[in-house]
Structure formats: C-alpha cells, structure tokens
Amino acid sequence: MSANSRMTIAVHVLTWMALVRGRGREVVTSDQIAASVNTNPVVIRRSLADLRDAGVVVVRHGAGAGWSLAREAEAISLLDVYEAVRDGGPFALHRNEPNQACPVGRGIRPALSRVYDHAEEAVRRELARVSVADVLRDTLAA
Amino acid sequence: MSANSRMTIAVHVLTWMALVRGRGREVVTSDQIAASVNTNPVVIRRSLADLRDAGVVVVRHGAGAGWSLAREAEAISLLDVYEAVRDGGPFALHRNEPNQACPVGRGIRPALSRVYDHAEEAVRRELARVSVADVLRDTLAA
DNA sequence: CTGGGTGTAACAGCTACGGCTACATCCGTG
DNA sequence: CACGGATGTAGCCGTAGCTGTTACACCCAG
Numbered sequence: 001m002s003a004n005s006r007m008t009i010a011v012h013v014l015t016w017m018a019l020v021r022g023r024g025r026e027v028v029t030s031d032q033i034a035a036s037v038n039t040n041p042v043v044i045r046r047s048l049a050d051l052r053d054a055g056v057v058v059v060r061h062g063a064g065a066g067w068s069l070a071r072e073a074e075a076i077s078l079l080d081v082y083e084a085v086r087d088g089g090p091f092a093l094h095r096n097e098p099n100q101a102c103p104v105g106r107g108i109r110p111a112l113s114r115v116y117d118h119a120e121e122a123v124r125r126e127l128a129r130v131s132v133a134d135v136l137r138d139t140l141a142a
Numbered sequence: 143m144s145a146n147s148r149m150t151i152a153v154h155v156l157t158w159m160a161l162v163r164g165r166g167r168e169v170v171t172s173d174q175i176a177a178s179v180n181t182n183p184v185v186i187r188r189s190l191a192d193l194r195d196a197g198v199v200v201v202r203h204g205a206g207a208g209w210s211l212a213r214e215a216e217a218i219s220l221l222d223v224y225e226a227v228r229d230g231g232p233f234a235l236h237r238n239e240p241n242q243a244c245p246v247g248r249g250i251r252p253a254l255s256r257v258y259d260h261a262e263e264a265v266r267r268e269l270a271r272v273s274v275a276d277v278l279r280d281t282l283a284a
Numbered sequence: 285c286t287g288g289g290t291g292t293a294a295c296a297g298c299t300a301c302g303g304c305t306a307c308a309t310c311c312g313t314g
Numbered sequence: 315c316a317c318g319g320a321t322g323t324a325g326c327c328g329t330a331g332c333t334g335t336t337a338c339a340c341c342c343a344g
Contacts, residue, residue: 004234004300004301004302005234005235006301007233008235009236011254012236012240012250015250016246019245019246029320029321031320035241036247037236037247038238038240039302040302040304042305042323043302043304045320045321045323046302046323049321049322049323059320059321060312060320060321061310061311061320062310062312062318062321063311063312063317063318064313064319064320065312065320066320067321087300090232091147091149091150092147092150093147093150094147094151094154094179094180095147095332095333096180096181096333097180098154098180099178099180102158102177102178103161104154104157104158104161104278105154105178105179106284107280107281107282107283107284108277108281111277111280111284112150112277115268115269115272118268119264122261122264122267123232123261123265125264126257126260126261126264130257135250135253135257136246138249139249139253140245141249142248142253146331146333147333171289172289173289181333182334183289183290184291184333184334185335187290188291188292190290191291202290202342202343203289203290203340203342204288204290204341204342204343204344205286205287205288205289205343206289206343207290207341208289209290237301237302238302
C-alpha cells in the first residue's frame with residue numbers, strides 16, 4: 001500500500017498536454033513538461049514511454065521532435081493511465097510462503113487474492129469514470 | 143501502488159486465531175501464530191499491536207499471556223483490518239511540489255486528491271463486505 | 285518471586301523509486 | 315547528406331520503507 005507517485009506524474013503529464021493543446025501547441029517536449037511537474041526530463045520520458053506503449057500518446061523523432069496526445073482528452077480515462085503505469089495493484093501477498101502444513105497457511109493466499117481482485121476491480125470502475133478532460137476542468141476550476 | 147504485505151499478514155493472523163478459537167483455544171501467543179505465517183514473532187507482535195489499537199484483538203499479560211479476538215470473527219470486517227494497518231492509501235501525490243507558476247501545477251493536486259479519495263472509498267466498500275469468518279470459510283474450502 | 289510472554293528500540297539487508305548523467309539513436313531540415 | 319535538437323535507455327547514487335532479527339525492559343498469574 002505504500003504508494004508511489006507514477007500514476008500522479010502520468011496524469012499530470014497528460015493534463016498539461018491537454019491544456020497546451022487547447023492553446024494550439026500540438027507537439028511538446030519532455031523538457032517543457034518537466035518544467036510544470038518540477039522534475040527531471042528523464043523521469044517524464046520514462047512516464048511517456050509507458051503511455052506510448054499503452055497507445056495514449058504518440059512520439060515524433062528527428063527535428064521538431066516531441067509528443068502529442070493520441071486522441072481527445074475526453075477519450076482518455078484514468079483507467080487507461082492506471083493500466084499504463086501498472087505495477088501489481090494496491091495489495092501484496094506474503095513475501096515468504098506461509099507454512100503449508102497449516103490449513104490457513106495453505107489456503108489463505110487464493111482466498112485473499114479473490115478479495116484483493118474485487119477491491120482492485122472497484123478501483124478500476126472508479127478510475128474509468130474520470131477522463132483527462134475532467135481532471136483538466138477540475139484543475140483549472142480551483 | 144507498490145504494495146506492502148501488512149494487510150495480508152494481519153488478515154492471516156486473525157484468520158488463524160479464528161480457526162483455533164473454533165477448536166477451543168481462546169488465548170494464543172505470537173510464537174504460535176508466527177509458525178503459521180512463517181515469519182518472526184516480532185513481526186506478528188507488531189501486527190497485533192496495530193490490531194489491538196484498533197480494538198480488534200485483546201492482550202493478556204503475565205503468566206499464561208497471549209492474544210484473543212475481541213469479538214466474533216463474523217463481526218470483524220477486512221475494512222476494520224485495513225483501517226488498523228492504514229498507511230496512506232494506494233496512491234501518492236507528487237513527491238516534490240509541482241511548479242506553482244503553471245495552472246496545472248497549481249490545481250492538479252486537489253483535483254487528483256478528489257479522484258483518489260473516491261477510488262479508496264470504493265476499496266473500503268468492497269473490504270467492508272468481507273469478514274474474517276468469510277476468509278476462514280474460503281480458506282478451508284480450498 | 286518466578287518465568288513465560290509481551291512491548292519496543294535498534295540495527296542490517298533488501299528493494300523500489302526518484303533524480304541525474306551520459307551517450308547512442310533517430311530523422312526533419314537546410 | 316551532414317546537422318542538430320530531441321528521444322531512448324542504461325547505469326549510478328541517495329533516500330525511504332519494510333522485513334527480519336537481536337536484545338532487553340516490563341508485566342503479572344500462580
């Protein structure tokens with residue numbers, strides 16, 4: 001449960017891209033994004049690489065290189081982002097295998113997996129209801 | 143999102159206590175529990191301390207010391223456990239404050255907090271529907 | 285008083301992440 | 315076809331949190 005911030009970084013990146021896209025700037029660089037997030041451009045590129053693999057952003061190489069959204073901000077849900085930066089979900093099972101001679105040690109991992117799967121599915125349902133455009137609206141309203 | 147296993151350990155502990163309680167053993171020691179979880183008794187006592195603070199288990203000192211469930215296993219939900227081992231939820235905001243001169247940097251944290259709160263609330267609803275007795279049943283069925 | 289068990293501090297090892305440097309690679313543009 | 319700005323990625327360091335362990339003070343029924 002000790003959370004990392006990769007999801008937050010990725011959403012920030014997309015929200016910023018949606019903002020400047022509304023101002024006519026279609027292609028942006030990792031340096032420009034890094035200025036808003038206040039971190040190193042390599043961190044941004046790592047995040048963008050995940051999003052590119054998920055088909056959420058597209059990259060252009062060569063002169064005038066940079067990144068742009070693969071589709072409208074309304075069509076990018078936070079579930080898309082969650083899947084893109086995925087790393088195993090909020091819960092983890094035992095680090096060391098429990099005692100297999102004990103009935104609880106033997107059966108608890110599949111039982112817990114079922115519960116954890118349901119909990120994560122609930123998270124996905126919530127994230128699916130929110131788009132990057134929603135986040136941008138809410139961000140600018142504050 | 144990089145998960146830790148404290149939730150898993152705590153549920154395992156309670157499930158085991160519910161099992162042996164059904165066999166008539168009311169009071170158990172951290173050593174006995176550690177044998178099922180396959181870890182060090184101090185790890186178990188740390189977990190039990192969280193559960194004790196949450197009112198889920200009670201401790202007896204002195205000779206014949208040990209732990210017992212504070213109430214029926216049916217009346218202990220995984221949400222109770224989640225609250226007991228709580229450490230900040232599945233998502234984290236930026237480690238470094240984003241650029242406050244940027245509209246996105248300024249407004250995204252409250253916007254994201256709202257989304258994350260909804261997602262965590264969904265997790266709680268799922269966990270609230272499952273009791274330690276349910277987990278024990280499911281564990282022994284496998 | 286005794287002794288078995290709890291309560292907790294302290295430390296080591298491991299893992300993961302964020303931040304950073306360095307450098308190879310790519311490809312419009314002139 | 316070379317140039318140059320930006321990507322792609324390996325590699326390293328410092329930090330942080332967790333697990334596992336030792337050590338020892340404290341508690342209290344018998």
